[in-house]
Amino acid sequence: MMSTRAPSVAIETDAPIPTWFGVGGTADRLARPSSIEELRQCVGLDPDLHILGDGANLLVDDAGVRELVVDLSGGVFKEVAVHDETGFVVAGSGVRLPQLINECVRRGLGGLEALAGIPASVGGAVVMNAGGAFGEIRETVLRVHAMDRAGREHAIDRTHIDFGYRRSRLNHLIITSVEFTLSPGDPETLRKRLRECMEYKKNTQPLKDDSAGCVFKNPTLAGAIEGVGDEGQRVSAGMLIDRAGLKGARVGGAEVSARHGNFVVTREGATARDVIELIARVREGVEQRFGVTLEREVVVWERSS
Numbered sequence: 167m168m169s170t171r172a173p174s175v176a177i178e179t180d181a182p183i184p185t186w187f188g189v190g191g192t193a194d195r196l197a198r199p200s201s202i203e204e205l206r207q208c209v210g211l212d213p214d215l216h217i218l219g220d221g222a223n224l225l226v227d228d229a230g231v232r233e234l235v236v237d238l239s240g241g242v243f244k245e246v247a248v249h250d251e252t253g254f255v256v257a258g259s260g261v262r263l264p265q266l267i268n269e270c271v272r273r274g275l276g277g278l279e280a281l282a283g284i285p286a287s288v289g290g291a292v293v294m295n296a297g298g299a300f301g302e303i304r305e306t307v308l309r310v311h312a313m314d315r316a317g318r319e320h321a322i323d324r325t326h327i328d329f330g331y332r333r334s335r336l337n338h339l340i341i342t343s344v345e346f347t348l349s350p351g352d353p354e355t356l357r358k359r360l361r362e363c364m365e366y367k368k369n370t371q372p373l374k375d376d377s378a379g380c381v382f383k384n385p386t387l388a389g390a391i392e393g394v395g396d397e398g399q400r401v402s403a404g405m406l407i408d409r410a411g412l413k414g415a416r417v418g419g420a421e422v423s424a425r426h427g428n429f430v431v432t433r434e435g436a437t438a439r440d441v442i443e444l445i446a447r448v449r450e451g452v453e454q455r456f457g458v459t460l461e462r463e464v465v466v467w468e469r470s471s
């Protein structure tokens with residue numbers, strides 16, 4: 167008799183978790199679902215699973231993680247559909263953002279080029295509301311498709327997403343695909359803008375080193391600080407770190423970048439523990455110097471007991 171059961175998603179054990187820091191341990195179990203049904207199986211196996219995007223904002227414990235890690239970079243999660251005339255784009259959550267930006271610019275669709283140079287998967291970029299000097303991804307998002315931890319699917323309109331500075335409040339969900347609304351424009355003009363955004367990033371950030379971008383969010387001042395800013399003003403965490411004399415500070419193989427105070431970069435032999443200790447030292451230094459508590463932007467996966 168033929169089996170009617172759906173094929174089970176394969177589980178790898180002791181699997182590496184690639185991150186841009188290039189440090190940290192492995193996943194006890196890792197799955198690469200290629201369909202919504204396989205993703206639902208993953209949720210059934212471990213509702214506390216961790217979703218891995220491009221690993222560009224992630225630090226993994228040296229001891230690795232016990233929860234199931236789910237890599238969404240294959241199957242339906244890497245599909246893209248582009249409607250040139252309307253600027254309507256649907257991208258799977260595992261699509262790499264830089265690839266999507268290039269494709270849209272090539273086809274004369276504008277909006278995403280402001281995010282040039284940000285390494286991310288589409289899902290990770292939306293969950294973090296990735297952005298910078300030229301805009302945030304939320305400006306182009308129309309609707310997000312996601313699965314909850316009971317395996318139910320949801321379509322969430324942008325008006326119901328509480329996007330804020332480097333947050334979406336969607337972290338409890340698993341983003342499966344994202345609809346964007348882009349503006350048809352001249353490809354050459356868009357290419358020029360993309361190059362400008364990229365140049366700005368290259369000139370201000372240590373993009374060649376291993377890092378996870380900015381470690382801390384830029385804080386909003388609770389009170390005025392002379393020479394720093396007024397009450398309610400968002401100021402640069404990198405500037406505070408620099409002025410607290412922490413640029414170049416090191417713990418083991420982790421170092422506060424000499425180019426950008428908010429980047430911790432890893433050198434040969436670095437461990438996740440080095441990065442965590444350096445982050446704590448930087449936070450303490452800024453607190454002592456300015457009385458400002460920095461909030462971490464980088465996500466840390468610790469080993470649960």
Ligand SMILES: Cc1cc2nc3c(=O)[nH]c(=O)nc-3n(C[C@H](O)[C@H](O)[C@H](O)COP(=O)(O)OP(=O)(O)OC[C@H]3O[C@@H](n4cnc5c(N)ncnc54)[C@H](O)[C@@H]3O)c2cc1C
Nearest residue numbers: 219220221222223285286287289290291296297341378379
């Ligand atoms: C060199 C460098 C420069 C950077 N510059 C910028 C910048 O200018 N602006 C900026 O905003 N960021 C920047 N970053 C940080 C990083 O690019 C962003 O935070 C990005 O959004 C991370 O996406 P990711 O796919 O790599 O997510 P990951 O690092 O893989 O994961 C981050 C978090 O998102 C969750 N997640 C990922 N995918 C999904 C999904 N499908 N559903 C639900 N949750 C998910 C993960 O579980 C995790 O909690 C930079 C990083 C580097 C290394």
